Amino acid sequence: MDIFFYIAAVVAVISTIMAISGRNAIHSLLYLILSLLAISVVFYLLSAPFIAALEVIIYAGAIMVLFIFVTMMLNIGLEREAEKKWMKPKMWIIPSILASILLINLILALKHVQPITINKEAIQPKQVGISLFSTYLLAVEIAAILLMAGVIGAYHLGSQKKKVKHRFLEIK
Amino acid sequence: MLTIPVEIQILFAGILFFLGLIGLLVRRNMIFMLMSIEIMFNSAGLVFIIAGTHWQQPDGQVMFIFILAVTAVEVAIALALILQVYHHFKTLDADAVNNLKD
Numbered sequence: 577m578d579i580f581f582y583i584a585a586v587v588a589v590i591s592t593i594m595a596i597s598g599r600n601a602i603h604s605l606l607y608l609i610l611s612l613l614a615i616s617v618v619f620y621l622l623s624a625p626f627i628a629a630l631e632v633i634i635y636a637g638a639i640m641v642l643f644i645f646v647t648m649m650l651n652i653g654l655e656r657e658a659e660k661k662w663m664k665p666k667m668w669i670i671p672s673i674l675a676s677i678l679l680i681n682l683i684l685a686l687k688h689v690q691p692i693t694i695n696k697e698a699i700q701p702k703q704v705g706i707s708l709f710s711t712y713l714l715a716v717e718i719a720a721i722l723l724m725a726g727v728i729g730a731y732h733l734g735s736q737k738k739k740v741k742h743r744f745l746e747i748k
Numbered sequence: 749m750l751t752i753p754v755e756i757q758i759l760f761a762g763i764l765f766f767l768g769l770i771g772l773l774v775r776r777n778m779i780f781m782l783m784s785i786e787i788m789f790n791s792a793g794l795v796f797i798i799a800g801t802h803w804q805q806p807d808g809q810v811m812f813i814f815i816l817a818v819t820a821v822e823v824a825i826a827l828a829l830i831l832q833v834y835h836h837f838k839t840l841d842a843d844a845v846n847n848l849k850d
Binding site for chain 2: 578585604605612618624626643712727
């Protein structure tokens with residue numbers, strides 16, 4: 577069991593290093609997604625399958641897509657000649673190798689691991705939900721207020737201010 | 749179950765946090781700085797999960813869910829700010845945005 581943890585940890589550290597040292601923002605974001613997937617494998621091995629699913633769905637699925645969307649909107653990821661380099665193997669061979677290592681790791685871990693329902697020591701999602709909505713109910717409501725403030729703030733900051741120009745007042 | 753000592757797991761989270769800190773301090777591109785902050789948030793959540801598994805309590809996973817909510821809000825606000833900065837300054841260099849300094 578332990579070797580799977582070490583493999584996933586090494587993949588996470590390598591892809592994180594590549595993410596913070598890359599020059600192209602899109603490639604770094606892809607490495608960061610790979611790092612998040614590796615960390616979700618670690619979560620699974622730490623007997624937190626619900627959190628592993630949340631990591632893939634929300635972090636790698638929603639937040640990183642937001643990142644990529646903004647990066648592409650600002651058009652900073654690619655230079656003029658970047659399109660020629662897209663198909664070079666150098667660009668995709670390392671992420672592919674790391675991702676396939678992670679996939680093989682996950683498959684072998686799934687073969688070796690006991691089913692999570694039999695393992696009495698694993699924390700079930702049911703316990704998490706009961707704790708979330710009983711002990712931490714106030715914190716959940718505060719998080720809801722925070723999300724509301726986030727929505728309003730993002731809308732306010734993201735809206736373009738319309739320039740009101742009169743044709744006589746316009747300064748040439 | 750893992751038989752790895754909890755120190756090694758904490759060390760893994762610490763390495764990730766340290767990499768995020770290095771990225772935040774070294775890079776000047778705002779997108780990369782935000783990515784480094786994400787890495788640091790994620791390693792903090794990893795510590796919560798490790799502790800929750802170690803003591804067999806669901807509280808660690810609850811805290812990770814809260815970190816997830818805070819991160820989502822932070823990313824949305826920060827990306828909106830980055831868009832505004834890019835429209836004003838036509839650059840993403842964090843050193844260019846120093847009008848508040850003097």
